[in-house]
Amino acid sequence: MKKFIIIFFIFLLSTTVYAQDDSTLTIAWPVNAGPVNPHLYNPNQMYAQTMVYDSLVRYTPDGMEAALAESWHISDDGLTYTFKLRNAKFSDGSPVTAEAVVMNFNAVMQNKARHSWIALVSMIESFSAKDDKTFILKLSKPYNLTLKELSVARPFRILAPNGFLDNKDTSKGIKAPIGSGPWKLKETKLGEYDIFERNEYYWGQKPKYKYVKVLVLPDANSRIIALETGKIDMLLGEGSFTIENFVRLSKNKDIAAYKSEPRVTNMIALNTARNNTKDVNVRKAVMMAVNKDNIIKYILLNQEIKAEQIFNPELEYCNAGIIPYEYNINKANEILENAGWKKKGLYREKDGIILSIDMHYIGIDPKQKAIAEIIQADLMQAGIKLNLVAEESTIFYSLQANGSFDMIFNKTWGPPFDPGTFAGSMRKPSHADYQAQSGLKEKAHIDNIISELIISDNNTFIADKYKEMLNIFHNEAVYLPISYELDLALVRKDKVKNFQFGNMVTEFMLHTLEPYND
Amino acid sequence: MIKYIVKRLLLIIPVMLAVSFIVFTVLRLGPVDPAQAYLLNSRIPPTAEALSVTRAELGLDKPFFTQYALWLKGAVQLDFGVSYMTKRDAFGDLMYYFPTTLKVTFLAMIVVIIVSIPLGILGAVKKDSLADKLIKFFSFIGVSTPSFWFGFLLIYIFALKLNILPPFGLEGISSWIMPILTLGLMSSAINTRITRTSFLEHINNRSVWYLKVNGVHKNTIMGKYVLKNSMLPVITSLGMHFGELIGGAVVVEVLFALPGVGRYVVSSITNHDYPVIQCFMILMTGVFIIVNLIIDIIYVYLNPKIKYGA
Numbered sequence: 001m002k003k004f005i006i007i008f009f010i011f012l013l014s015t016t017v018y019a020q021d022d023s024t025l026t027i028a029w030p031v032n033a034g035p036v037n038p039h040l041y042n043p044n045q046m047y048a049q050t051m052v053y054d055s056l057v058r059y060t061p062d063g064m065e066a067a068l069a070e071s072w073h074i075s076d077d078g079l080t081y082t083f084k085l086r087n088a089k090f091s092d093g094s095p096v097t098a099e100a101v102v103m104n105f106n107a108v109m110q111n112k113a114r115h116s117w118i119a120l121v122s123m124i125e126s127f128s129a130k131d132d133k134t135f136i137l138k139l140s141k142p143y144n145l146t147l148k149e150l151s152v153a154r155p156f157r158i159l160a161p162n163g164f165l166d167n168k169d170t171s172k173g174i175k176a177p178i179g180s181g182p183w184k185l186k187e188t189k190l191g192e193y194d195i196f197e198r199n200e201y202y203w204g205q206k207p208k209y210k211y212v213k214v215l216v217l218p219d220a221n222s223r224i225i226a227l228e229t230g231k232i233d234m235l236l237g238e239g240s241f242t243i244e245n246f247v248r249l250s251k252n253k254d255i256a257a258y259k260s261e262p263r264v265t266n267m268i269a270l271n272t273a274r275n276n277t278k279d280v281n282v283r284k285a286v287m288m289a290v291n292k293d294n295i296i297k298y299i300l301l302n303q304e305i306k307a308e309q310i311f312n313p314e315l316e317y318c319n320a321g322i323i324p325y326e327y328n329i330n331k332a333n334e335i336l337e338n339a340g341w342k343k344k345g346l347y348r349e350k351d352g353i354i355l356s357i358d359m360h361y362i363g364i365d366p367k368q369k370a371i372a373e374i375i376q377a378d379l380m381q382a383g384i385k386l387n388l389v390a391e392e393s394t395i396f397y398s399l400q401a402n403g404s405f406d407m408i409f410n411k412t413w414g415p416p417f418d419p420g421t422f423a424g425s426m427r428k429p430s431h432a433d434y435q436a437q438s439g440l441k442e443k444a445h446i447d448n449i450i451s452e453l454i455i456s457d458n459n460t461f462i463a464d465k466y467k468e469m470l471n472i473f474h475n476e477a478v479y480l481p482i483s484y485e486l487d488l489a490l491v492r493k494d495k496v497k498n499f500q501f502g503n504m505v506t507e508f509m510l511h512t513l514e515p516y517n518d
Numbered sequence: 519m520i521k522y523i524v525k526r527l528l529l530i531i532p533v534m535l536a537v538s539f540i541v542f543t544v545l546r547l548g549p550v551d552p553a554q555a556y557l558l559n560s561r562i563p564p565t566a567e568a569l570s571v572t573r574a575e576l577g578l579d580k581p582f583f584t585q586y587a588l589w590l591k592g593a594v595q596l597d598f599g600v601s602y603m604t605k606r607d608a609f610g611d612l613m614y615y616f617p618t619t620l621k622v623t624f625l626a627m628i629v630v631i632i633v634s635i636p637l638g639i640l641g642a643v644k645k646d647s648l649a650d651k652l653i654k655f656f657s658f659i660g661v662s663t664p665s666f667w668f669g670f671l672l673i674y675i676f677a678l679k680l681n682i683l684p685p686f687g688l689e690g691i692s693s694w695i696m697p698i699l700t701l702g703l704m705s706s707a708i709n710t711r712i713t714r715t716s717f718l719e720h721i722n723n724r725s726v727w728y729l730k731v732n733g734v735h736k737n738t739i740m741g742k743y744v745l746k747n748s749m750l751p752v753i754t755s756l757g758m759h760f761g762e763l764i765g766g767a768v769v770v771e772v773l774f775a776l777p778g779v780g781r782y783v784v785s786s787i788t789n790h791d792y793p794v795i796q797c798f799m800i801l802m803t804g805v806f807i808i809v810n811l812i813i814d815i816i817y818v819y820l821n822p823k824i825k826y827g828a
Contacts, residue, residue: 031785041560041561042556042559042564043604043605111571113567113571114572117562121798146636178824186630189777190614190615190777191615191618191777191782192688215687215775218781221773222686222775229681329632394550394551394555395550397554397564398549426561430563430565430566457529491669493763
């Protein structure tokens with residue numbers, strides 16, 4: 001019996017306990033960081049890719065800044081980019097060279113189709129190392145979003161030559177995640193945690209913490225409890241917690257709640273090529289019948305900002321001087337009445353057809369569901385029957401891609417993709433925006449505008465083209481903008497100081513944080 | 519008996535084959551394209567080019583029967599393919615996560631046995647007493663309490679308010695307490711009721727009266743005759759609870775952040791990760807067949823009158 005009890009306790013104790021001290025920052029994420037391959041997607045987590053690897057340049061809202069390249073030059077014809085690399089080292093101590101950058105671009109371009117979502121990939125004509133520290137990138141046509149697209153989390157981040165497999169094909173995997181960023185991946189325990197260690201060779205401001213331990217906590221409530229009980233020091237990143245918990249914990253004296261500048265626009269796309277939303281009068285009535293103030297106040301708890309156009313006017317080129325559709329239910333009814341939609345009972349009809357619209361949302365997304373229900377109640381006041389259709393997430397995105405929707409939730413991609421790269425994607429049929437705009441007589445013109453503005457180097461011309469495009473969207477009532485979403489973070493005041501947001505949703509500035517008691 | 523066991527073990531092969539084909543087919547009948555699910559998970563807009571590359575990479579561009587044949591060929595060598603999402607060996611990952619699930623299930627099962635059998639017997643022996651009423655109340659509450667809610671309640675009290683137990687993770691013995699209580703509550707409640715009913719049935723049997731009349735000691739009657747006979751339905755129920763506990767482990771694994779197979783499989787289902795789902799279904803089929811076989815063998819031990827294959 002005694003023997004059994006001893007075995008039983010050994011069995012219980014057979015679990016790893018990780019010692020933690022002040023030099024360890026502990027955060028949580030729903031899944032493991034993955035192998036942290038800089039050129040691939042899932043299961044590689046973007047926050048980890050930006051921690052471990054550098055890009056040539058870094059995006060900031062005020063313009064691009066130096067990263068692995070300390071300077072760059074763009075030729076007059078906009079086709080040749082010359083990057084001067086800084087004297088940096090990878091985390092294994094090997095030097096960052098132009099040849100290493102070439103190896104990385106080779107690996108990315110070998111798998112071009114995989115990266116087709118990023119327009120730059122289709123414009124790269126050649127690249128070479130002029131000398132040890134000079135990397136030259138040549139494009140087939142000018143593309144003014146080149147630097148921004150080079151700065152994103154993937155695929156253009158730089159892996160050390162020692163991290164490549166012998167076949168140099170990173171789509172088949174990597175030997176080790178060796179980068180030049182502030183951190184290196186030290187240890188991974190599947191389903192439990194990842195540990196990152198300070199990269200002592202980092203060229204920039206060295207992290208104050210020696211380690212970052214990222215606990216794998218898939219459940220949002222568990223993450224919040226972990227923060228409240230002090231098991232983790234900080235929570236950030238999209239979907240890490242609900243707005244309700246953010247509001248609740250912002251009243252907690254031990255926790256500091258941070259909000260970033262607006263990041264992405266949440267909106268609803270109206271299909272101009274399908275059913276009743278083909279009618280511009282119906283679309284305009286929808287714009288006026290929805291009381292966005294209620295959505296912001298009761299669903300988004302005033303943690304997001306009311307949106308009036310698809311791109312935040314604060315973004316470069318996006319102040320198009322648009323006069324928003326104000327909430328006015330009488331005006332909405334008047335427009336529909338004049339357009340021949342006559343009220344019969346609760347809803348309107350025209351030529352025997354009920355004014356009914358299908359709106360799709362992701363069934364497990366409580367925020368979308370609540371917003372959809374408010375819109376449904378508002379539209380009923382204008383005699384519009386809104387049918388809410390809950391969808392499984394993959395099916396939801398299939399509907400976006402094939403245009404099988406009347407109204408559907410949609411959002412922009414955030415910095416550095418807005419407005420340029422996102423606008424560029426509107427030309428691809430696999431995007432909800434393309435489908436939503438496809439019924440407009442100006443669709444071909446819109447696509448031309450976008451194609452012109454992304455290759456121009458004339459700021460006035462670009463601003464004019466954005467203005468023209470945004471005014472078409474507004475006048476044709478293609479989008480019902482709802483809110484400008486912010487990044488939120490919850491940080492334990494007693495553990496961490498110097499918190500700041502990154503410039504991209506996926507950029508966690510963990511290297512700038514300091515332990516509170518230091 | 520040996521012949522019967524061998525026969526049952528051989529039956530595993532056709533059952534597994536049938537299950538594998540059904541699972542393989544049913545997964546592909548759905549409207550979801552796993553290549554698209556992968557791209558969306560990677561936060562990549564699913565362009566036509568990216569979809570075609572991903573389909574080829576996941577082997578989804580081949581005809582259905584070719585896909586099945588290739589999978590089956592690998593599966594017989596325990597190569598169930600690579601997870602679409604984690605890009606790791608599906609079987610290897612399941613084997614990595616299984617011990618935690620088995621550990622939490624096994625510990626919860628011990629709790630179920632330790633709690634339900636004594637309480638059930640006590641309730642039966644002290645029928646209609648205060649103790650019996652309290653036991654009935656416990657059973658009623660236990661059956662009606664959703665395990666995720668009970669788990670949150672435990673976390674709220676013991677981790678958040680009292681701060682005496684870790685809210686999640688694997689940090690030694692204390693971190694197992696809340697998960698096993700959460701997992702074991704409902705099965706304990708059900709099994710207490712079953713034990714009590716079964717015990718009462720046998721306690722009032724004519725054979726027990728006969729033993730009493732013949733002067734056999736009360737403890738001998740209870741221990742040797744009533745207990746042994748009343749355990750048959752309890753054992754059946756425990757067998758069923760084993761499956762229920764493995765299923766219920768998903769809730770505690772998510773809630774208490776335990777690296778178990780349930781959590782892994784649920785996320786695979788959400789992500790339409792076919793290789794993992796297929797591998798899990800095959801493994802679970804095997805586990806259930808073997809557990810049922812063990813239960814059948816225990817029956818024979820408890821009641822030698824039962825004869826299989828006669």
